Amino acid sequence: MPLCTIHQFVPAPCLPVGSALSQYGRADVDAGRRTGVLPHKMTQDRNAALERELSYHERLYAGFAQSHFARPAVRALRRHMVDRMVRVLSLNGASMVLSLGCGVGDTELLLAPRVGRVVGIDLSPSGVRQANADAARLGIANAEFVEGAFQDMRDLPAADAVIAIFFLHHLPDAVLAEMPARLAQMLKPGGMFYSLDPSRQRLSGKVGRLLIPGLMKRYQTEDERELDPGWTEELFRKAGFDARGEMYDFASSPLAGVFPGWRFGYRATRAMDDAILRIPGLRNLGSNFEIIARRRARR
16 A cells, blocks of 8 residues: 555445345345355455454544644645646536545645535544544634445535545445446536555555565555556446546655655655656556546436
8 A cells, every 4th residue: 555645444334244135235246146155244244344444544543644644745745636636627616525535634624725615524433533623723614524434425415526545445346346336426417536546566565565564564454455457447437437547656655655754755756756657668567546537427
């Protein structure tokens, strides 16, 4: 996982083990047919993963995340992310934005002054509490943070954009497969989706696991994994989105995690990344990839 970020997780709702098949996601049922694993066993596994992720992030948001995200290189990275999202999603002062897995809201609070409204969603009580406290402290009135799972959110207004920063790679495959259809319900016709996640082909991950395995483990949970960019993009295409994948960076995000106080180093490496990502052979080895998708308007 990118060493400069704390990842968020919003899994499917917890269901009773004895529920009928109709209460399981279609992807769970289909996966069960392929693998021979019953949906209730999948739900047990999913709930266990949820408990592990929630426990990890509650500890993380008890203080480390706040101090880590305040470091100069990490702030510079987050500002670059915000600039990128504003540009590729065509956000403006009237845009309504939903953020999935918002954590302590550091990215959302940087984004809020540039849009109409931001609503962050996260399962972590500590993360949501910190995000709302920071919004109040900073006098940011157009950002709010809600505790819960994105699948359960029914009363929110339709969004111009939904963002998911380092979020998708925490979702079990069955949940991820169903996510684009749920997103279509959350977005206005023509609305945009943006995600950023670690690539399975990333060179930085291979180097990190070889040279600093202990540090790599510190910044990831046992249930998260890297994603294949092409496979993830295809999920959105199949759900009726116009989707494309882009490589976001090569070394700058990992560097910000290893040296969070070195803002100059991040900026220099970011400039180097911009050059490297123009080289096709190296671009495929980048660290984190974007999915930029538009919900097709109904005819």
